[in-house]
Amino acid sequence: MNTKVSINEQIRLILIENSEVLFGTKINENLIQFQKTRKEVEGDVTLVIFPFVKALKCSPIEAGNKIGDFLKEKLNSIASFEVVSGFLNLSINSSYWIEQLKSIEVDPLFGFESPNSKSTVMVEYSSPNTNKPLHLGHLRNNFLGYSVAEILKANGHKVVKTQVINDRGIHICKSMLAWEKFSPLNDKGERETPENTGLKGDKLVGKYYVEFDKQFNAEAKEIIAQWENGDFANFPSSIVEEFKKLTDSKEGKDEKAVKGIDDKIKDLAKNETTLLREAKEMLVKWEARDPQIYLLWTTMNNWVYKGFDVTYKSMGVDFDKLYYESDTFILGKDIVIEGLQKGVFFKKEDGSVWIDLTEDGLDEKLLLRSDGTTVYMTQDIGTAVDRYKDYSDLSGIIYTVGNEQDYHFKVLFLILKKLGYSWADNCFHLSYGMVDLPSGKMKSREGTVVDADDLMQEVIDKAGALTAERGHLEGMSKDDVNTLCTTIGMGGLKYYLLKVDPKKRMMFNPDESIELNGNTGPFIQYAYARINSLINRSGGIQSYNSIELKEEEREIIKLLIDYPSVIKEAGKMYSPAVIANYIFELVKLFNQFYQAVPILIEENQDAKNLRLELSKNVSKVIKSSMALIGVDVPDRM
């Protein structure tokens, strides 16, 4: 028997080879559809009969019986079959399944394509701003990106993990300005630094970004108050007119509309603040490489990077290559200017550069401001081109970025295409949904942002408390306890965030983040630890003769041999959730088996060894698949 070719594949080949005998005509391969055999019915493999009914010109039952008889004749691993409505359920011999188990046992990379056998793919994830600490949303992003990279590797791709660091732009200038203006001086005359405050660098810079926002809003409020009092000195007449127009339009509108207009007035006032003007001036100076500004910028960014490094380490993610927007924006600008000459872009009267995408059903999009500075889009164009320069063999870039930027990427890829880059078609936006809290959306203004460092520490502490409660920490060294709690806590958190379809918006309930029961990371880790203990106690697995399999054993083997196709599916869908759901199903099935079937005390040595080997391979697949979602498994817990 050929164990390399699955039973489904064998059936498929027989049906195709014999289609003229069986159906009187060549059949389309797509008609051959398998599906999972339902628990209630007898059988291991199910072939859908409906598609063949037309060709055979008989009832689904008759068709099923005809195909079943034919297959049984050809394949001796088919023990029997049964036709239920339009489904042909085939029962396969135990020996076939045991052969399958043995082939898993001897394959150290079971389920994986051979490494680097496929094209090179770049996966971008994380890509934070350098003015705010990482939060819960970044956790989903990082875990997702890392996991997709691992899944693609398992599919044989060479993967370059990357991120682009948004280290420039008006937002950076905001925190720089706020630090210069508002940081208190200590007795040595120094402003606040990570060293003299003990604050993590990203947290310190984040503090000043918030401070900017606060002062900025206060100033805008003052301006509005002035306007409302009829004080329009020092303001250009166009602004004054706009304000009056907006104020008048509030008349007779409902509450919601008035709020919208008030927001517009606020934006108007914000543009008139000294703070924003200063920030803008700073950006212009920065782009002109003003040495003083550059030094400040370097210093503060380094604080942030140090802070981020700590967070990435806790997350267990890493990168092969970093891109900095401060490096790529110039290239982006050059490309835009080149595109302007080629007529891809156009210039408005005030000197700003745009692209007209109205023919493609999109809007006009800004690429260079009237003061000549670049925007987000310009930088992204530069970064993409830079990447293809660095990696000429790249077959695609996957951008792991939230779905709020769906439009941005649609525009970006279209612009790249219009600029004549053929690889633009291979860029893919891995768009994921936002993470909601039970209280609703995370809002920094309302202080409902869940900080990444805090959350990770929290789940680790909680894992420690729960493990200690069960008395499972006895006799362990302090280091081992720390490692175990981190494994469990982070495993719970990662699994929680990755088990949901990435595309969907999800709910994060902090109280449930480290549940131990049900569809959770620790539930799976526990099963792994239990198998590990079982194997250790067994004293080794001997070879065994083929026996008649129990239902539980057969089901597990069937699920185990699905693993390679699960990895393929996860790769195709860019979805760690496919992996997570598979592991959970496998573990649930194993737990049922473990509960119902004796192993170490089994007297029949063939049965005992088979069960041990089965368990061992379940643990092998658990470890391998958990690694694909970035989760470690403990030997004991």
Next chain:
RNA sequence: GACUUUGUAGUUCAAUGGAUAGAAUAGAAGUUUCCUAAACUUUUGAUGCAGGUUCGAUUCCUGCCAGAGUCACCA
């Protein structure tokens, strides 16, 4: 308002167009003389509404209702 997207048990999630829509959790009732009870068993409970395509629709199409996102010289 336009465009995009999502609506499945009380709650959080599943379901390449396929059989009686699966789990988890919460609720109810059980299992420890045997390998880790962080386990297992039993049980209650759902496809937003109205049409259409199909042998067959949670899935595809249309309309409506509800939520979310985007529509910046922010990133």
